[in-house]
Amino acid sequence: MEKETLAKHLKRYHYGAANAVTSRALERTFSVKGKELRDTVNALRRDGVPVASSGEGYFYAATEPEVRATIAHMTHRISGIAAAIRGLTQALEEFDTAQMRLPLEHIRSPTGDAAPVEEGDPP
Numbered sequence: 331m332e333k334e335t336l337a338k339h340l341k342r343y344h345y346g347a348a349n350a351v352t353s354r355a356l357e358r359t360f361s362v363k364g365k366e367l368r369d370t371v372n373a374l375r376r377d378g379v380p381v382a383s384s385g386e387g388y389f390y391a392a393t394e395p396e397v398r399a400t401i402a403h404m405t406h407r408i409s410g411i412a413a414a415i416r417g418l419t420q421a422l423e424e425f426d427t428a429q430m431r432l433p434l435e436h437i438r439s440p441t442g443d444a445a446p447v448e449e450g451d452p453p
Contacts, residue, residue: 331366333373333377333379335360336360336370336381337374339359339360340388340389344387344389344390346390346392346393347382349389350383350388350389351387351388352388353367353388380396380397382396382397382399383403384399
């Protein structure tokens with residue numbers, strides 16, 4: 331999906347929050363899957379194109395508050411993802427055993443042969 335095509339479409343037909351369009355409708359319009367659409371929206375945003383979103387869908391931001399609301403929503407999502415990462419990091423403790431902490435590499439003997447790493451060997 332061409333970034334410029336999506337940007338022009340949103341600016342022409344979905345300018346401002348009142349004209350938001352659902353992801354599903356855009357997917358049908360451009361014959362793309364949701365992931366491709368999200369990736370394209372992300373690329374446009376990274377390029378500085380004011381593609382905003384709300385519970386109603388995507389739209390080309392017409393005002394600063396529309397951009398700020400999208401930024402706030404994205405920031406909230408980041409916080410939720412960070413909390414999930416912290417939880418998963420805590421869950422790793424269940425898997426953290428001495429055996430799993432051993433390096434996966436082997437130490438080379440003076441003859442060049444691989445020797446298995448023994449518990450207590452320096453890394």
